[in-house]
Structure formats: C-alpha cells, structure tokens
Amino acid sequence: MTDPSAAGGAALTASVLPRADGTPFAFDTNTQGVAMERIAINPTSFSVGLGFDQALLITGRRRELICSAQDSVDETGTPVHPGDLAAQLAKSLDNLEAVLAEAQMALSDVVRLNIFTTELSTLFRHFSAITDRFNGSRFATTVLGVPSLAGPDLMVALEATAMD
Template identity: 55%
Template sequence: MERTAVNPWKWSLGIGFNQAELIEGTRRELICSGQTSMDGDGHPQHAGDMRAQVILAMDNLEAVLAGADMTLADVVRFNIYTTDVDELFACYDVIAGRFGAAGVQPPCTLLGVTRLAFPELMVELEATAAA
C-alpha cells in the first residue's frame, strides 16, 4: 500500500493528522466500529477519567486491528466522538503519540456530541484501515 499525504495547509501536521491521504495498492479494508473504554465483558470503565478512557479505547482499537492482522500503521481514516472536546484535547497526546509511534498521521475528524451509548463514556474512536 502506498500513502501520499495531501496537505494544502500545514497546520494539521502539528496536531498529528493529514488533511487527506491518497491510498493506492490496497488489498484489504477493515471498517472498525467505534471503540470505547469497555472491558472484555462490555462494561464501561473509567467513568469521569478522559485520559484513562482514551488509553483503553486506543488499546481496544489496536486489539480489533490485530484481529485482522493490522496495526495503527494501517489506519487511513480516524474519527473521534467526545462529550468534552476541551478535555479530549488535554489528553490528545495519547492519540498523537500512538499514531506517531506507528509512523502515520491519518486524516481525522473530531466531533463533540451530547452523549455516547452509555452515559459514563466520554470518548469513542472509529477507524478505517487498509493494507
């Protein structure tokens, strides 16, 4: 797979994402449902702790990717839904650090929402991967 960043403006690079990516030569595509801070039994974890929720949601996303023999390096689209945009930005380093370690800056959309599926949840991460 070949990824070509498309950035008519450079401001997004400082926060860790490209405006777009041209993806060529893929064989497989994985559409992930939103990952949250749920444990293996489907119970919300870390009520009121955004950083802990982001860490567990990223762990869960990486587990889903691994189930398809993929990693964060294969993510070509990333969406974040949060009930508190300011608090999410305060711990965005977790997300940027993980993608940075994987060597990618996938296009990203961040949306503030009123609530998620369970009232305790503060963040949901949705990804599309290609390999």
C-alpha cells in the same frame, strides 16, 4: 465476488490468514504484489504539526477494515474509567488495537480516525496521547463533540478505517 480485472483493475485472489483464536478468515490480495502507498494531501500544513493529515490518497491497497467505534469497555462490554477521559482514551486505543490485531493489522494501518467525545476541551488536552500511540503514523481525522455516547459513563469513542 466480482473480478475487477474485467473492468481494467488488478486481478484478485483469495488468501486465508488465521484469526487470533486460530480460526481462518479469507481476504483478497492484489496478485500484482502492489504495496499500499499513502500520499499525504495537505494544502496547508497546520495539521501535520498536530499529527494528522487533511486527507490521504491511498493507492495499491489490498484490504480495508472498517471498525465500529471503540470505547472504554472491558471484555464484557462494561464501561471502565468513568469520569476519566485520559484513561478512557487509553482503553479505547487498547480496544482499537485489539480489533486491528484480530485482522492482522496495526495502528500504522489506520488511514482515518473519527473521534467522538462528550468533552472536547478535555480531549484536545489529551490529543497527544493519540498521536504518541500512533508513533508518527498520520491519519485523516474528524473530531466531533457529542451530547452523549452509547453509555452514560462513556466520554470518548474511536471509529477507524484501516488499509494495507
């Protein structure tokens, strides 16, 4: 790993935290103890009322978690809740929270959430389920209507970036 202090950045040190199963994993922390700050960038305010920001300027970050899309599958990868977008959205959020927890993060650490759906109008009717689950923590987002997802019964997938 390159030490960014050589290029004028903050020096990093390796830290070790346990995973949910107790095995350790290493990550880098800012030795100056700078906390991450989110600065909402909203040239117009319509998005704030919808529960997301047009952009987030992140300063002082230490860790970045880039999540593959999480969808409505059980522990074996089998799709659940076919034909029910609301239930699939809830399960996708559960799965996203599980990935975040494994990295000792939470939904409040998500700075970008890309949403892929085969049913745009239905998703928008249930969008408050996402913002309610985030409990006031806003994020940058892109919502994309797609003809299909990884499985024929899947209707929604959530791709997130989290930082702390």
